[in-house]
Amino acid sequence: MSDLRPRRSVLYMPSSNEKALEKAKTIPADALIFDLEDAVAPDAKPTARANAVAAAQSGAYGHREVTIRCNGLDTQWGADDIAAAAKSGASAVVIPKIADTKQLDDVSQHLTASGAPASMKIWAMVETPTAIFNARSIAAHPRVAVLIMGTNDLAKELRATQVRGRSPLVPHLATALLAAREADKIILDGVFNDVKDLDAFRAECEQGMHMGFDGKTLIHPGQVDICNEVWAPTDADVDYARRVIAAFDEAQAEGRGVITVDGRMIENLHVDNARRVLSVQAAIDALG
Numbered sequence: 001m002s003d004l005r006p007r008r009s010v011l012y013m014p015s016s017n018e019k020a021l022e023k024a025k026t027i028p029a030d031a032l033i034f035d036l037e038d039a040v041a042p043d044a045k046p047t048a049r050a051n052a053v054a055a056a057q058s059g060a061y062g063h064r065e066v067t068i069r070c071n072g073l074d075t076q077w078g079a080d081d082i083a084a085a086a087k088s089g090a091s092a093v094v095i096p097k098i099a100d101t102k103q104l105d106d107v108s109q110h111l112t113a114s115g116a117p118a119s120m121k122i123w124a125m126v127e128t129p130t131a132i133f134n135a136r137s138i139a140a141h142p143r144v145a146v147l148i149m150g151t152n153d154l155a156k157e158l159r160a161t162q163v164r165g166r167s168p169l170v171p172h173l174a175t176a177l178l179a180a181r182e183a184d185k186i187i188l189d190g191v192f193n194d195v196k197d198l199d200a201f202r203a204e205c206e207q208g209m210h211m212g213f214d215g216k217t218l219i220h221p222g223q224v225d226i227c228n229e230v231w232a233p234t235d236a237d238v239d240y241a242r243r244v245i246a247a248f249d250e251a252q253a254e255g256r257g258v259i260t261v262d263g264r265m266i267e268n269l270h271v272d273n274a275r276r277v278l279s280v281q282a283a284i285d286a287l288g
Contacts, residue, residue: 003186004276004283005065006030007146008215008231009224010188012069014039015048021055024064027221028228030287031065033094036081037072045077049084056088063287067123069094073106082107086114091121092145097153098124100134104141111143121145126176127153135179139187147180148217149173151190162193164200166207177212189213195220205230232284233277241274 011029013020015036024032034052036045052068055061068090070081085093095107107122122143126135127150139147151169155161160168173189180187189208192201201223208216209230216227233241244261248271251259259266 004279006215006231006280006284006287007065007186007188008284009218009227010148010215011218011221011224012039012191015052015055015068016040016044018051021051023221024055025060025062027224029064029218029221029224030215030228031067032061033067033069033217034090035069036077037069037096045071045081049077049081053084053088056085056090059089066090067092067094069096072096073103073110079110082110083114086111086116086120091119092123093120094123094125094148096125096150097127097131098138099128099130101137101141104138104144108143123148125150127151128157129154132172132175135176136182139176139179139183139185144183144185147176147185147187149176149188149190149213152193154190164203166204170211173211173213181212186214189216191217191219192223193219195222198222198226202226202230233281237277238281241277244270244274245278 007030009029010031010033011024011027012033012035013024015021015034016039021034034055036048036052040048056066056068068081068085068088070085070093071077072095073079073082082093093107093111095103098104104122104124111120122141123146124138124144125148126132126138131138138144154172155169158168166173177187192204194200205216205227215231218224218227240261244266247259247261248266251257
């Protein structure tokens with residue numbers, strides 16, 4: 001069920017900060033997460049909830065996909081957050097610390113009971129050891145559209161050191177990625193904490209892109225442009241994809257079974273990859 005809607009850059013915005021919500025209208029992120037959880041103090045949560053719903057209902061964010069991160073149902077705010085988000089017009093609710101499908105069923109039931117359209121999806125945050133073990137069933141849940149890696153919480157739970165290259169986390173990132181691909185769902189890499197170290201940020205984006213993630217969650221607007229660049233096909237990628245498809249079509253028309261482009265043997269899987277590159281580029285171009 002995965003789609004080619006660009007989700008290269010997915011920016012968390014604290015919904016208690018009205019100036020941040022206003023600024024988000026001008027930031028070139030592909031998607032926004034209006035946050036009611038970690039970025040909001042307990043006494044500010046009701047105001048943040050109202051702000052997030054108003055922002056989602058405003059229609060003022062253009063092509064940006066709008067979602068709302070609710071507090072979990074095990075908190076005093078979770079049920080009210082989900083009920084408010086249900087009719088907000090947001091495309092999805094982002095739910096932290098999903099551990100199993102029972103939690104997903106509970107969230108889905110709350111959405112339905114609160115009048116959410118069937119099109120409203122769940123973006124499930126994978127950020128605990130239990131979630132990693134249950135990644136296949138979480139990804140396969142019918143209301144889940146996107147998995148989000150909660151790398152900070154996962155590292156905390158694992159007692160893992162957060163180092164450049166993320167070697168302690170790579171096996172767990174790969175496990176969740178496998179689950180997402182098996183279920184044909186979107187999966188987003190976790191945040192990068194040092195907003196001033198853009199070289200290290202770019203390296204982590206490239207790592208995530210090379211692994212196969214569809215994009216990355218972000219905590220600062222200054223990270224958006226690099227993220228969008230890394231997860232977009234280059235001009236060379238697009239040119240090569242076009243030449244692969246042209247060579248394949250020509251070979252088929254002539255009844256040839258062996259195809260090479262730039263000295264490389266081309267098989268059906270390479271043609272499929274080339275078509276995906278062009279489709280991704282078309283989706284990015286459609287953002288305007």
